[in-house]
Amino acid sequence: MAEYKVAKSPAILVSLGLGSCVGVALYEPTKKIGGLAHVMLPDSSLSGKKDFNPGKFADTAIDMMIQDMVKIGVDPKRLTGKIAGGAQMFQIKSDSSIMQIGRRNVEAVKSKLALLNIKILSEDVEGNYGRTIEFNCETGELTIRTIGHGIKKI
Amino acid sequence: MFSDMELDALKEIGNIGAGNAATALSLLLSNKINMNVPRVAIISFDDVSNSVGGPENLVAGIFMRITGDISGNILIIIPKPNAYNLVNYLLKHQPGEAGFSAMEESALVEVGNIIASSYIVALSDFTKLSMKISVPGFAYDMAGAIFSFPLSLYGYMGDTAFLIETEFTEGIDDINFHFFLIPDDESLKVLLKAIGVSSFGWNGQSRNGGI
Numbered sequence: 001m002a003e004y005k006v007a008k009s010p011a012i013l014v015s016l017g018l019g020s021c022v023g024v025a026l027y028e029p030t031k032k033i034g035g036l037a038h039v040m041l042p043d044s045s046l047s048g049k050k051d052f053n054p055g056k057f058a059d060t061a062i063d064m065m066i067q068d069m070v071k072i073g074v075d076p077k078r079l080t081g082k083i084a085g086g087a088q089m090f091q092i093k094s095d096s097s098i099m100q101i102g103r104r105n106v107e108a109v110k111s112k113l114a115l116l117n118i119k120i121l122s123e124d125v126e127g128n129y130g131r132t133i134e135f136n137c138e139t140g141e142l143t144i145r146t147i148g149h150g151i152k153k154i
Numbered sequence: 155m156f157s158d159m160e161l162d163a164l165k166e167i168g169n170i171g172a173g174n175a176a177t178a179l180s181l182l183l184s185n186k187i188n189m190n191v192p193r194v195a196i197i198s199f200d201d202v203s204n205s206v207g208g209p210e211n212l213v214a215g216i217f218m219r220i221t222g223d224i225s226g227n228i229l230i231i232i233p234k235p236n237a238y239n240l241v242n243y244l245l246k247h248q249p250g251e252a253g254f255s256a257m258e259e260s261a262l263v264e265v266g267n268i269i270a271s272s273y274i275v276a277l278s279d280f281t282k283l284s285m286k287i288s289v290p291g292f293a294y295d296m297a298g299a300i301f302s303f304p305l306s307l308y309g310y311m312g313d314t315a316f317l318i319e320t321e322f323t324e325g326i327d328d329i330n331f332h333f334f335l336i337p338d339d340e341s342l343k344v345l346l347k348a349i350g351v352s353s354f355g356w357n358g359q360s361r362n363g364g365i
Contacts, residue, residue, distance in 0.1 A: 017209030017298020020306055040199075040302070041309045056309055089303055090217040090291030099219075101306050130299025132210055147212060147295055148253055 003055040004037035006068045009137040016132050018085035020102035022109050022125070023133045024062060025082045026118065027140040028074045034137035035069050037061040041101070042108030058108035062116070081118045082142045082154055083109055084133050086125045102126060122154035156342075161194050163351040164342070167277060168192030168318035168335060174276035175269045175333065176322060182268060183243065185324050192320045199305050202315055206231045206332055209298025213237070214254070216266030217291045217304070220274065223283035224344050226337035227304040228273070230266045231297065236330045237262060243327050253294055263290050269322075269333065281348040304336045316342060 005013050009032035015023045024037045037055065044057035054060035066076055086106035092099055106125045113120055124131070124144050134143040144152040156164070172189050180187040203209040214237040216230040232240065241249050244261045254262065267290050278285050293300050308315045318335040337345060 017203060017296035017302075019295075019299030019302030021302050040306050087299065089215070089293045089295065089300055092217065092219060092288050092291040099303075101303060128293070130296040130302075132296065 003053075004035060004061050004065045004068075006033065006035040006065060006072070007137050008033050008072065011137045013135040013137065014133070018131045018133060019087050019089045020085075020105060022058070022083055022085040022102075022105045023131070023135075023142075024058075024065075024109055024113075025084075025133075025135040025142050026062075026065060026069065026079050027082070027135075027137075028069065028078050029080070029140055030078065031074060032137055032140075033069060033072060033074050034135050034140065035065040036133075036135045037065050039105055039109060042104045058105060058112050062109070062112050066116070076116070076118075079118050080140075081113050081120045082122050082135075082140075083113075083120060084124045084131055084142060084144050084154070087127050087129055087131070089128060089130070091128065124152055124154055160346055160351055163346060163349055164318060165192050165194045167280065167345060167349065168194065168320060170280050171273035171277045171335065172320040172322075172333065175273040175320075178268050178272035179265070179322060179324075182265065183324055183329070185326060188323045188325070190321045190323075192318050195317050195319065196314050197317065198314050199301075199308075202305060202317070203297040203301050205319070206297045207233060209296060211297045212295070213297045213300060214262055215293045215295070215297075215300035216263055216270075217293070217300075218266075218270050219288040220285050220337075221288070222285040223348075224285060224337060224341035226335065226341050227307070228270045228287065229301070229304055229334040229336060230269065230331055231300070231334070232262070232331040236328060237294075239327050240265065240329045240331075243329065259292055259294075263292050266290050266292075273333070273335070281345060283344065283348050304334075307338065308336075 013036035015038045022039045026035045044060045086102040088102045132145045176187045176189045212234045214232045218228045220226045320333045323330045
């Protein structure tokens with residue numbers, strides 16, 4: 001949770017039990033290099049601390065992950081994205097927007113990727129259930145396991 | 155972050171709430187309920203779900219939001235086998251493998267509601283702070299996913315969450331669950347101040363004696 005990893009094939013990157021968090025998988029198909037971030041919150045500008053963990057926020061996690069991918073030879077123009085998560089686990093009526101954190105994470109991730117011109121190839125987001133995701137750096141396939149909502153490959 | 159005395163005071167707050175909740179649960183189940191000494195913990199996000207069997211462990215979660223003089227969250231986690239035992243005890247039948255029916259879910263939520271309400275009433279009496287709890291929300295899913303929401307509220311402050319955890323156990327029918335009080339950051343100071351234990355403007359007097 002609140003971190004990211006970059007790896008070269010053969011490798012499988014895994015994020016367990018995503019709820020309101022969003023998993024962002026970036027992939028460079030010719031070099032078979034993938035990255036997976038477990039984003040917890042939409043926007044680092046809301047951080048109460050200056051020395052925050054950049055892996056936690058949609059804007060900073062994606063930037064850091066791309067930097068690491070560039071370091072090992074990835075051309076950022078070739079990156080594509082897949083996203084999953086952003087659920088609202090509990091349906092509670094509340095006047096504040098904090099209950100909507102899942103949806104806000106999804107929106108933040110999408111606008112960050114749009115800003116960077118990274119195309120989202122597929123997504124499995126929102127809903128009210130948890131997801132465990134596995135990103136295969138050999139194939140670029142993102143496998144989503146749920147409880148009661150089946151297994152999906154996107 | 156907090157002094158030992160403050161942590162002890164928070165533990166005592168947890169104890170008072172949990173004691174009341176255990177009594178309510180014991181009346182409801184007409185059985186003896188054991189509770190452990192509350193654990194006051196500042197733990198990393200990943201370790202939170204490890205405390206209930208890991209992020210992928212299947213659990214029932216009952217969530218309530220606290221508002222009023224303090225704000226925060228209550229999360230009751232009942233691991234799958236224990237949730238099945240609890241339903242069996244209350245309704246005299248085993249839930250199917252596919253999950254809980256509306257009636258079974260409602261029974262679990264009601265138990266959560268009774269426990270959380272008793273906890274909050276005791277807390278409110280003790281601290282003289284006004285607190286309301288929301289209608290409970292229910293999820294039967296991976297522990298990591300269930301914790302993600304209350305933990306993400308902490309994410310803006312740091313990489314750790316502050317929890318007051320109590321475990322309730324009913325031995326005969328193997329009903330066991332974890333009660334987490336997760337106060338919002340600023341509310342911890344309010345709680346400590348209310349019982350006169352606070353390095354944030356502590357005046358050296360205890361308003362409630364004893365602590």
